[in-house]
Amino acid sequence: MKLDVVLRVVTKLMLPFMLVFAVYVQFHGDYGPGGGFQAGVIAAAALILYALMFGLTSAMRVVPTWLVEKMIPVGVMIYGGTGVVSMFLHENFLNYDALDHHHTVHAQEWGVFLVEVGVFVTVSSTMIAIFYAFGGRGR
Amino acid sequence: MEVLQPILAHFNHWITIFLMVAGLYVVVARGNMIKKLIGLSLFQTSVYLLYISPGKILGGTAPIIGDNIEVYSNPLPHVLILTAIVVGVATLALGLGLVVRINEVYGTIEEDEIFTQEDDDE
Amino acid sequence: MESLINMVLLSLLAVVTIGVVRLRNLFAVIILGGIYSFLMASVLIVLDAVDVAMTEASVGAGISTVLMLTVLYMTRVEEAKPVHTPMLPIFVAGGTGAVLVYGTWGLPAFGLADTPINTHVGMAYMDLSIPDTGIPNVVTSVLASYRGFDTFGETTVVFTAGIGVLLLLRRGVSLARLRRKQQEEESKS
Numbered sequence: 001m002k003l004d005v006v007l008r009v010v011t012k013l014m015l016p017f018m019l020v021f022a023v024y025v026q027f028h029g030d031y032g033p034g035g036g037f038q039a040g041v042i043a044a045a046a047l048i049l050y051a052l053m054f055g056l057t058s059a060m061r062v063v064p065t066w067l068v069e070k071m072i073p074v075g076v077m078i079y080g081g082t083g084v085v086s087m088f089l090h091e092n093f094l095n096y097d098a099l100d101h102h103h104t105v106h107a108q109e110w111g112v113f114l115v116e117v118g119v120f121v122t123v124s125s126t127m128i129a130i131f132y133a134f135g136g137r138g139r
Numbered sequence: 140m141e142v143l144q145p146i147l148a149h150f151n152h153w154i155t156i157f158l159m160v161a162g163l164y165v166v167v168a169r170g171n172m173i174k175k176l177i178g179l180s181l182f183q184t185s186v187y188l189l190y191i192s193p194g195k196i197l198g199g200t201a202p203i204i205g206d207n208i209e210v211y212s213n214p215l216p217h218v219l220i221l222t223a224i225v226v227g228v229a230t231l232a233l234g235l236g237l238v239v240r241i242n243e244v245y246g247t248i249e250e251d252e253i254f255t256q257e258d259d260d261e
Numbered sequence: 262m263e264s265l266i267n268m269v270l271l272s273l274l275a276v277v278t279i280g281v282v283r284l285r286n287l288f289a290v291i292i293l294g295g296i297y298s299f300l301m302a303s304v305l306i307v308l309d310a311v312d313v314a315m316t317e318a319s320v321g322a323g324i325s326t327v328l329m330l331t332v333l334y335m336t337r338v339e340e341a342k343p344v345h346t347p348m349l350p351i352f353v354a355g356g357t358g359a360v361l362v363y364g365t366w367g368l369p370a371f372g373l374a375d376t377p378i379n380t381h382v383g384m385a386y387m388d389l390s391i392p393d394t395g396i397p398n399v400v401t402s403v404l405a406s407y408r409g410f411d412t413f414g415e416t417t418v419v420f421t422a423g424i425g426v427l428l429l430l431r432r433g434v435s436l437a438r439l440r441r442k443q444q445e446e447e448s449k450s
Contacts, residue, residue, distance in 0.1 A: 030396045033311040037225045041319045048327055076420045079413055094409040108394035112405040122416050123225060126423035127324055130232045133430035134331040137239055147264055148370030154271040160358035161278045168350035171340040173287055177294055184301055195308040197263055197372030204397040212309035214399040215383035218408060222415035224316045228325050229422030235332045236429040242336050249341045
């Protein structure tokens with residue numbers, strides 16, 4: 001672990017860009033390639049890279065296991081919650097027009113945004129949780 | 140080019156079938172469980188090709204609406220496969236989890252060795 | 262030109278696949294799997310599926326390679342020599358392949374615009390997306406809005422698989438530890 005100075009420094013340099021790229025992919029998904037699935041995987045990959053370089057324990061100090069395991073159902077609940085809210089506003093499940101009846105285009109953009117956030121949270125936390133589970137077994 | 144036309148027309152299908160058959164062969168023939176899972180993902184990626192290839196239109200571009208673009212490829216297969224990839228890695232992780240547990244209990248991930256151990260136990 | 266690049270990349274994909282099938286060193290196989298995923302991502306870009314290519318590059322070459330290497334770290338790197346002759350698998354796989362190749366003669370040629378898949382629902386989304394949702398990336402609007410229920414199901418599958426892995430692998434009462442304890446007790450008595 002002493003001879004990998006180059007890898008460690010390069011990892012530290014790359015991490016902020018990876019995380020910003022994940023955020024870009026998430027929020028620019030409406031206008032270019034990307035979306036919740038890709039952004040979630042990229043964000044998880046950034047943390048996995050950190051864990052590979054600096055050890056699982058230091059990664060768990062950054063993003064603790066309990067948080068990751070809470071976030072998995074939270075993402076599904078954000079997604080499902082969007083659908084339930086539109087049901088309460090007298091529309092069908094996941095029909096985002098209900099969010100703003102006067103500007104349905106705005107409502108659709110809001111709905112897509114919320115749903116993508118739900119996907120992002122679920123995918124990224126699931127990937128991190130899976131990696132933690134496998135990494136924890138290895139020792 | 141005239142002679143090549145029938146080959147060009149179905150080349151994607153044939154490669155898809157080749158990948159599919161290779162995946163199927165690995166799953167059936169190999170006893171190592173990690174290798175079996177790799178075969179399964181080979182099969183899975185061939186299905187991505189199977190879906191995406193017919194949606195391509197020659198001379199078209201990616202289905203992101205822009206100015207001065209006339210021809211787009213079909214977006215629907217992309218949507219179906221995009222989610223399939225992420226679900227695929229989740230199920231792969233589940234399979235690998237089972238492999239880890241099997242390795243912990245039997246000390247091996249070779250199918251044949253597990254069967255002999257089971258026979259010895261009886 | 263497009264179809265030429267497509268053919269070259271697909272041929273490379275087939276070559277890598279032969280390597281994956283034949284090699285017995287699992288480390289090499291997993292690294293080849295990463296190369297395979299990147300090639301597949303390139304093919305998907307040529308086929309205009311940019312969103313899918315992005316997912317395949319990050320998932321296939323990134324996450325699944327790391328997961329496989331983590332598992333390989335706990336098990337043996339070298340695959341055992343096969344005990345059985347591979348005649349039956351070759352017969353099964355070859356037979357399936359032959360039937361599938363026979364089936365391709367009925368399929369429309371590559372890259373045409375007037376095939377059944379390209380004339381119905383998929384292309385309708387192209388005209389509807391901007392007036393309905395204001396989202397230029399049609400893949401996103403179909404994924405999250407038109408087929409939101411579908412994606413909800415997929416998210417739930419990811420959730421379920423994550424829960425499954427946690428149930429299997431989280432530290433608790435481990436079967437292996439129980440077995441070891443049992444063996445120790447047996448050896449004592």
